[in-house]
Amino acid sequence: MRTGIATVCLSGTLEEKLRAAAKAGFGGIEIFETDLVTSPLSPEHVRALAADLGLGLDLYQPFRDFDSVPEELYRANLRRAEAKFRLMGRLGMDTVLVCSNVGTASIDDDALRAEQLHGLAELAARHGVKVAYEALAWGTYVNDYEHAARIVADADHPNLGTCLDTFHILSRGWDTEPIEKIPGEKIFFVQVADAPKLSMDVLSWSRHYRVFPGEGQFDLPKFLGHVARAGYNGPVSLEVFNDTFRQADVERTAVDAMRSLIWLEERTARHLAAEAAGTGSGAPSPAELARASRAYAMPLTTLPQVAPPTGINFAEVISADGAPRTAELERLLAQLGFASRGEHRTKPVSLWTLGDARIVLNRQQARGLEPAISALGFDVEDGVAAAARAVQLRAVPVPRPSQANEEILQAVNAPDGTEVFLCEDTRWVAEFGEDQADGPAADEGTDDGERSPSSAGTGSAGQTSAGQTSGGAGTARIDHINLAQPWQHFDEAVLFYSSVLALTPEASQDVSSPSGLVRSQVMQTADRPGGRAVRLALNLAPWIQSDSVKGARTDTFQEHVAIEVDDLVAHARACRGRGLPFLPIPENYYEDLDARYDLEPAFLATLRELDLLYDRDARGAFLHFYTASVGSVFFEVVQRLGGYDGFGAPNAPVRHAVQHAARHGG
């Protein structure tokens, strides 16, 4: 599939946009008129630059308000068009986008439209240009792609075809099936954009809220399947108007954009394979997928298929060596019941475990930066395949100089710099603990000598080592991880974790905090008896700045690791006995809880005594507590009762308010 991107998706000058698109691997680019008009580069220079970069100049756009006008205006429009055709000649471009008229249209007559477009195509032909006519969703008379295709058919000129744009088609809810009836050679261009389902006027929606495929709610694989079946084999090009992307770093946005098209290509192949096999929603076999990817004129590249992760292998917190914050973190982990499993053989890194919950404390943070969550390990079946998939999706591998005798782990960077490890087991644990005599880590390493998913293999070792010190915790594991994300890279993070790790985004939720609304986006694996394997929450906090690195964010940036235990009350009591600094919960909260849930007085007294929080859903209940923060990192301990499936969202405002007061000395 030939990939493309419109310059309007990206920030910067025309030259910056061309370079970023080429670097991200796009095949071609659509030049939006304003980008050329405001550029100091001559058309000839742009042509040469694109050639140097190996970038096709696939579409000149937009040419507006051409059709459905009186004769005099039609003549003026032809004159205006000819100037642009000459310009395209200098650029070496051969396709122009002409949108259905929204400004000056005054005559509603399909025959006249066909005649005027035929005239335009005739003029275009003399300049070697093809005209792609597109129905805008808010076109005065033409707002439906089938209508546009009929006019094109009536005009009957080899230099006139149609352009299909997913936003204009799916925002109006048009049926996409009839796309297959358009002759493939009459589809001159395909533009794709995704969008969240918003109920607002379609023009504002289109101009400000489009996102890249996979970041919204349109069914784009189904759309593109129809396009493939119609026999189209031209560029599939992103045209995404988004206020945030227009402000964000151009190279980073270009990579996000490219990832979205690779995702779309794969999803389209899977959709076609599933339809061919009649399996509906079931995953197609590799052979079916390969067949579907080659079945149509438009070849669809596919990726290594991976199953969603089966657990969280570890979380890594980074802090500066010798800093008071680091000692604070170590104390906090011990008070939480974690056992130190010793130092890494070669690096200033220690391992802490509580049951199956593994936390790596990396002391290589730069001086002056705060502690932050720096890496996450996910349990996967095939680490090499998962990493290959990630890299094909434009994730950058983590350079990890391995020492002799070290496990080779697959890892890539998430867009915000968090390192994502793709782990098949926990053999890496054996690299820790040389300085320890009682060596539970070494035991664990031996237990897991063969490559097997760690979620099954390490349970008993964990229990032995950690259950004894945590005062009745029984088994324990990482329940979820909550990462703070800068607002301008939120959609990118959602696409990354869904395309690379096959996590599913749930509906996002707004939570009030003293510093503004916090948007919470949960990404998780499927529901199953015993609870979901992986839960990841992304928090879009207010005020997080653009170019910040982890550990240098503003003070509203908070992220945490949540540990699930068997008996939260007993665990909390043991933690209190070890002097753990709990996040103090206001008395007003318990009075409100009582008004809402009519709890047993003894139970309510226990919640009060231990600063515990409580929530209910349709299936069960949730008990949890938070620790104080160390810089921007804190911990949560949770217990899920009766299949409770949430995160205690109604309690989040309490946490935000108390953390805010702690930071501001209130």
Add this chain to the structure above:
Amino acid sequence: MRTGIATVCLSGTLEEKLRAAAKAGFGGIEIFETDLVTSPLSPEHVRALAADLGLGLDLYQPFRDFDSVPEELYRANLRRAEAKFRLMGRLGMDTVLVCSNVGTASIDDDALRAEQLHGLAELAARHGVKVAYEALAWGTYVNDYEHAARIVADADHPNLGTCLDTFHILSRGWDTEPIEKIPGEKIFFVQVADAPKLSMDVLSWSRHYRVFPGEGQFDLPKFLGHVARAGYNGPVSLEVFNDTFRQADVERTAVDAMRSLIWLEERTARHLAAEAAGTGSGAPSPAELARASRAYAMPLTTLPQVAPPTGINFAEVISADGAPRTAELERLLAQLGFASRGEHRTKPVSLWTLGDARIVLNRQQARGLEPAISALGFDVEDGVAAAARAVQLRAVPVPRPSQANEEILQAVNAPDGTEVFLCEDTRWVAEFGEDQADGPAADEGTDDGERSPSSAGTGSAGQTSAGQTSGGAGTARIDHINLAQPWQHFDEAVLFYSSVLALTPEASQDVSSPSGLVRSQVMQTADRPGGRAVRLALNLAPWIQSDSVKGARTDTFQEHVAIEVDDLVAHARACRGRGLPFLPIPENYYEDLDARYDLEPAFLATLRELDLLYDRDARGAFLHFYTASVGSVFFEVVQRLGGYDGFGAPNAPVRHAVQHAARHGG
């Protein structure tokens, strides 16, 4: 009128919100449940704090999902309500807001609703509480204020009344006239919010996009006029859910909020006076206004009435003394044709003039900060009255220690720190130029010896002094000023300039730039033959940070002063002769201009030669050029032909792109 504000309008903790509301002068506050639940302050402590601050605790809110439910749920809801009534007793609050049910309503029966609300009122009465029932715009069965008022009438209990909320009424487009038929004593509470007219689902619109009165498009004076006529005399309280206000500085937002209610109070009095006098849109006389303000149970405080300004008296640019940027600015002004009118008698400040355009160059900028526009002077009829009005609208006066023999000027700070001078004349000009022998400034001072509007009085002096040096400029004046605004204070700035200076906001416009969309908001005086007296453009630039001070913004912050001249081509040529650094305009722009407008080749050649830009509207044409930037300040020179009324908006993307390239060395 008793003023109030809901805690949900403000950022911070409950205590921070109470303190900010009291400091801004509010009479009372509505406590949003979450703010109390998340607070470490006990109800008794909150009560004492509010009493200390002189703040009434006017409304507890919200109590949700009470009515239209089966018996069992009704019993549970009563129990929940009683807990809240007890809490209100501890807080010393006597009014609770109950919203029409949106979550659990399952029985659509007005008789049942009246019965259930009667039962609630009976219970409330035992606790000394009054219940204000409000129709939410998206209530399952009750979404219309007249419907809610009918149910309240049917329930017929002294402790049950209704709450009117402008958002829920005006967002649905309900007729507001019938408000006058509700008995005043049955209106227990009035909540006001403004909003831009958005076409989106009403829940999202309500939860994220409300603004303070005067910042949106609702007709709130008409609404409040009906409320006054109904005989209501309770709190008029702001309930504004806005994502930006929730993040912004709490004290600043509280002042903005207070200003909006003072504005609303005055507008309501004017609306009632105009209706009483039958004058429609004409301004009422002071006597009519005073009468209207006392005509109803709810007294309406009014402000000194001022006419819109009649001109821009001067603009001040601040720069650091001895800095290279300052020398650059002086050179630029001279190259633009400005004449130096010498130094201020006592301060490191110089005056530069070109015709009637006066630019003050203040060299008192802090070291390390960039040049910025620091003050604007507006021509007003009565400076003392205008300043008194501004101060009543919570503007902070500029402390200006006058030396002996100095003009006493009235000045207040705009929200972003720009000083706004309210000038009756240009006698202050005489304070400059001691070092000059030819003293046109002194002449001008003498000419204007009597206090009269400067726009009429200084024309000839300006012509004499500046016309000679500018190379054929003839008359010149400040055409408009463009100020950059941080995004989180944009609505506040619009309200400030409309309420304090009586400028009228036009529809805002988005302009594309390499760093993102720039929202441009024009505020101006009425159209009149010869052009508008005052034009001010506020630019909402991407990435401007919160706590920045003028001169310390990010590099996308650019603002400028535009000078209007009689003969732009001649003036540009003279400027070029003096070596002025023009903003270079790309050749592609001229080719596009030709395609769009079919201009005379000779005229197009002149535009090209001189880096001029061109635009047309229905009335005429616009010629303009820009200078290079000095820090974040630049200048524009314009000529308006045939009553052209815009700002060359189609050319703004060119300016942004070229400035971006200049900053990034592209």
